[in-house]
Amino acid sequence: QMGFYQDPDNRAKMLPVSYTEWEEKAKEILAAGPFGYVNGAAGAGDTMKANEDAFKRYRIRPRICRDTTKRSMEISLFGNKYPVPILFAPIGVNSIVHCEAEVPAAKAAASLGMPYILSNVSTVPMEKIAEVMGDSPRWFQLYPPKDRELTKSFLKRAETAGFSAIVVTIDSTLLGWREQDLRNAFLPFLTGQGMGNYFSDPVFLSILDQRPEEDLKAACQKALAEGNNTCFSWKDLEYITQQTELPVLLKGVTHPDDALLAAEHGAAGIVVSNHGGRQLDGAIATLEALPSVCEAIEHKIPVLLDSGIRRGADVLKALALGASAVLVGRPYIYGLAVAGEAGVKAVAENLIAETELQMAICGRKSIEEIDSSLVLKM
């Protein structure tokens, strides 16, 4: 453990350490459009801020004189064991921050054994991500298309390419009001970025009037229109769960009644998320939403959380309030922008190391030992 501090070649000397430093560095490197797209939020940014602030309203109360010499952060989800309770959140269109798009983050996740959730709107198609990840754990995120044949095609391809869970994101059937992007007139999808899974899909190509090479803009608009699925219903969720053998999680839940409806309609897991505050401005912070969702679900299915996870303390607080695992979003994208695969790996390793250290210092040696007695609300 002293290695963190004593290693003379410690990469920490070259790369940033804290989230704010990564963010600052990314701002220096990226043009205003891409930086604003990653950094921005919906409306006044109140929900993005609320996400982070909510963690500060809980304080950890450590237990002392407990043997924490042997520690493990291993968790089990849907029958698979993972080394840490942290996953890479699905983030689309990584080509705006790195020339290899999603590949470096997928490789970094693979090297750490952490599940990588590939976005539906990735620039690199899912089969290519599968190729670079080998046997390492990966999940596929779906913006449920209106077209059921396209839905089935995405699900089938994900199964064939070795993705082991499907995350249906339901908070973004319309794109939020994002002022940074409006100001920068920045929407990368209309240039073909983020279209890797659509443009490689036979069903999608069959519903186009002209191939993407002939009319790029029309093809991009068609893909976006498929995702503007504002009539998506609980029956449609049930349909998706019936089309695949894989566990289906619903991402974008903050109301306990919706969590229950999701479980009733076949969801195998819930992701309490507000898309990092990028969709509904003024919405409840995810950490505030978590306890009532967990209470409603009563351990029937796992509840995961994202939005605002920045440090080890945040991870522990989310687990204490009932999350089985957390997803981290913007931090690894800043790592990607600053230093590619090494940057993503450093961000993840720092978060893991801090979480493990914090866990030990508060007198817990495994994730099972983390419960609501760990935190007090201020």
Ligand code: FNR
């Ligand atoms: C996202 N998010 C997201 N979610 C999703 O289901 N599919 C996607 O394609 C994207 N794309 C995306 C792009 C960018 C630039 C950001 C910042 C976020 C939301 C993401 O999965 C996650 O919910 C949030 O990023 C979590 O919040 P933090 O960790 O960024 O605060």
